[in-house]
Amino acid sequence: MNDVKVVVLGSDNVGKSALIVRYLTKRFIGEYASNSDSLYRKRLSVDGRQMNLEIFDPCSQLREGRTGLGDQVQWADGFLIVYDISDKASFLAAQSLVYRIKESHQELYKSSDAHPMLCLVGNKQDLCHAREVEEEEARLFALECRAQFCELSAAEQSTEVSAMFARLLRATLEYSRDRRRHSGSKSMAKLINNVFGKRRQSV
Numbered sequence: 001m002n003d004v005k006v007v008v009l010g011s012d013n014v015g016k017s018a019l020i021v022r023y024l025t026k027r028f029i030g031e032y033a034s035n036s037d038s039l040y041r042k043r044l045s046v047d048g049r050q051m052n053l054e055i056f057d058p059c060s061q062l063r064e065g066r067t068g069l070g071d072q073v074q075w076a077d078g079f080l081i082v083y084d085i086s087d088k089a090s091f092l093a094a095q096s097l098v099y100r101i102k103e104s105h106q107e108l109y110k111s112s113d114a115h116p117m118l119c120l121v122g123n124k125q126d127l128c129h130a131r132e133v134e135e136e137e138a139r140l141f142a143l144e145c146r147a148q149f150c151e152l153s154a155a156e157q158s159t160e161v162s163a164m165f166a167r168l169l170r171a172t173l174e175y176s177r178d179r180r181r182h183s184g185s186k187s188m189a190k191l192i193n194n195v196f197g198k199r200r201q202s203v
């Protein structure tokens with residue numbers, strides 16, 4: 001069985017919880033509690049490969065709380081960085097997150113050849129009449145940063161959300177095997193214990 005761990009980051013209100021819940025349940029629920037960290041766990045199959053997926057949705061109100069970005073970089077196999085296409089500030093925040101994750105990853109693995117597995121997601125595509133971030137600008141940024149990219153709407157697009165997660169998980173699965181080979185099991189165990197202190201959710 002493969003273990004894959006994904007962290008979902010982005011500004012407040014961009015739809016991080018909506019994307020996770022849409023992926024895991026195929027449903028869109030208008031409002032989500034946002035006052036605690038959540039760890040979702042699910043056993044699933046991607047391309048016939050069984051995996052234990054864990055998705056960590058840190059509470060943005062506890063920013064840089066018990067687990068900082070460095071801890072998350074060490075724990076995660078992949079990152080989903082979310083912004084809202086109708087909110088330029090959320091895109092600028094997503095860019096800053098991408099840079100910080102890359103820096104932290106380089107410090108941790110002491111190599112400029114190792115890249116974190118990143119997917120940049122422009123959510124709320126259904127609000128394109130109020131668009132503040134051009135798709136092309138975001139796509140080019142993702143390309144420069146070696147990140148996957150897509151625009152979608154958690155509110156309206158179940159298939160697209162599933163396809164985006166499947167693409168990230170496929171790439172992350174390969175990456176996580178290499179990463180585990182090179183990382184100390186002791187430090188991973190410590191981090192996993194930290195995260196097990198969080199609220200856990202099974203969907």
Ligand SMILES: Nc1nc2c(ncn2[C@@H]2O[C@H](COP(=O)(O)OP(=O)(O)OP(=O)(O)O)[C@@H](O)[C@H]2O)c(=O)[nH]1
Nearest residue numbers: 012013014015016017018030034060124153154155
């Ligand atoms: N129009 C539209 N609204 C969305 C979409 N996805 C989420 N929302 C709405 O955006 C708001 C924030 O969604 P959340 O999923 O709670 O966002 P979050 O990023 O987890 O927010 P925090 O927990 O505050 O960090 C809610 O009112 C959702 O209903 C979308 O694709 N389109």
